[in-house]
Amino acid sequence: MSSSKNTSSQLRVGDKPWVKWLLIGLTLFLTAILLVVPLISIFQQAFVEGIAHYFSSLLEADTLHAIGLTLLVAALTVPINLVFGVMLAWAVTRFEFPGRKLLMTLMDIPFAVSPVVAGLLYLLLYGNNGWIGSWLYDHDIQLMFAWPGIVMVTIFVTCPFVARELIPLMQQQGREDEEAAVILGASGWQLFRRVTLPNIKWALIYGVILTNARAVGEFGAVSVVSGNIRGETNTLPLLVQAQYEDYQAAAAFASASLLAMLALLTLLLKAFIEWRLERSIKLESDKEKKTTA
């Protein structure tokens, strides 16, 4: 994935210069109209009625509540999926058990299924007339159309991210390091904290960033289970839509700009971590080359 630096000066056999420039030009053009222009227009639309209006719409009670709820959802989802993802990756890479392959396939269901379907499933199961939901209703526990339901579907939708990042790395690293640590007398916790965790650190952080980005931005599943009660169960993405439907375009774009900024921040972090990951791999392989040479 790292582009080597000399490709621009070397043409592959059969490629003519005009093919190269046409492809590059087309790609840049499409990137501009598909990605860059919309992104810029979000900010442009957000500020169309002035900076004062921008901030006042962000400081509205409903908006502040939506920001708070969104942060709460992320704050609960990320640690839960962090722990779950590490457990899952550990289980499928370190143990042999019947159903291991099946588990690895099942793990990807949240990616494969439309979030709306996920939301509906939760609604059917935990809603007041649902299978588990009616029992919960009898005990006065309300999950759907309230923040716990939003957290639940968000956990569902984001659960593969951490495990997906960890599994290939842990498979590649193998269990020798861990065997060495146990033979040296390390307890289970010492083994995890002092050997496993440092080895998977960057992949884990990367998984967390992806989980967080998705948790903050999830719309479909959340929209089904939230009930769209303004000031109560609206997260930021839901609020953007609600405001837009109320003809509050500037306010909608102001809220959207927050999400966009969060996305940019995530991308920056992601780029930084990829750079770290690549650098550490490159350093290692360089040194290996040197030592074996």
Next chain:
Amino acid sequence: MSILIENISKKFGHFQALSPLSLDINEGEMIGLLGPSGSGKTTLLRIIAGLEGADTGRIQFGDRDVTNLHVRDRRVGFVFQNYALFRHMTVADNVAFGLEVLPRKERPSPTEIKTRVMHLLEMVQLEHLATRFPSQLSGGQKQRIALARALATQPEVLLLDEPFGALDAKVRKELRRWLRGLHDELGFTSVFVTHDQEEALELSDRVVVMSNGHIEQIDQPGALYASPNSRFVFDFLGNANVFDGKMNNGRWHNQQANIVLPNGAEQKDGQLYIRSHEFFVSKEPTTQANLPLRLIAINPIGAEVRLELTPIDWQSNDVWEIDLPHKAFDKNCFEKGQTLYVTPKAGYFFAHDAQQPVLLNWETNRV
């Protein structure tokens, strides 16, 4: 500490990795487990360490039954083929690991850990690398650090899995000698796995030859070389040429080739194993043997010249290899493509229905 292995067996799914086998290892002994890949030698080593559980049998360290003891509590030193150094820790931290994870009551103070680590690094002659990371070390250096790390907790049993497998020939030889010295000095009991016969013969007090999950032979290196007890051991210890002969009229025949039976040989069909240096080479057949071969390659290797030959008008599965001293070679001025005749001086005969070989010697014929 002595190690007692009794009726240990292991299956992976349907694959019988180890058939029930027993082995007695004396205190302070150095044992080499020698065998081709898939022979079960690494599985046996991992069972001794506790990294794998055995399906049947018992393991004892000294008087202590460790069969059901967790790896962590067996307190053995283990050196992995690929070193398994912790890549995010410095060399010193790697070596200190075993001391730092000790329960608080047994753990030495930080300053003592530091002195012990420095002492271990001095022992492996790498104290100047204490602050480096594993990725900055050469293969031989990594292996020494892995050894220092394994010895940090002063285990009485040291287990090594193909310890020199990934190193080049020169470093391997140097490390081998150094490990032997360390073993003699510190007096631990060691078991190492190898597929290199030279390594096993040079390093071990006793060699355990394994194939297909069985122990084929346990012997001291000299005895093993002098009296291999099966075709497998003979093949595996290498450099033997095989003559497949049918007995007829006092000679073993193979198409156009034949060898006279020496005094006292069984009058049976079978295979004759002859080591590469047990030959007399000439340009004409001798009264004792008519084995025509074409010389296809001449390789001077150290003190000897190795000739590679293919049979002419008779059958053999492999190219024959014959080692001659330089003097004998220079005197004869053999050339590539030439037809040569070889005469065995000594060999081992496996009668077709026998498991054990008979040592044969033609020299006695002449007297």
